Amino acid sequence: MNKQELVDAVAAKTGTSKALAAETLDALIGTIMATVTKGDAVQLIGFGAFSTGERAARVGRNPATGAEINIPAAKTVKFSAGKAFKDAVNGA
Structure with missing residues (x-):
């Protein structure tokens, strides 16, 4: 599964738009990366x-x-x- 397929699956599961699902996924990944980069x-x-x-x-x-x-x-x-x-x- 690639990122777009994940976005599609999340949008279908939550009943939201693909744009909102993509934005949410990007925010989640960005937050995890920033936190781990700091050493936490x-x-x-x-x-x-x-x-x-x-x-x-x-x-x-x-x-x-x-x-x-x-x-x-x-x-x-x-x-x-x-x-x-x-x-x-x-x-x-």
Whole structure:
């Protein structure tokens, strides 16, 4: 499902216009991104939690030449699925 299909599904489920559903979805995504970017976690009970993580600097290899390359430390985004979401996926 792509974003437009999600907008269509939300509009159909809520009985609102596609424009309002798209605006609401954009606001939700923007708010989650802004909050996680600041370093705070976003927890949606039953769905999951978005947070940041740290990836340490490490040495990797160029697969074409075999030469060692330094990979710098980086921040990453983590998502942990909630119990209800996991249960739904597993058919419980």
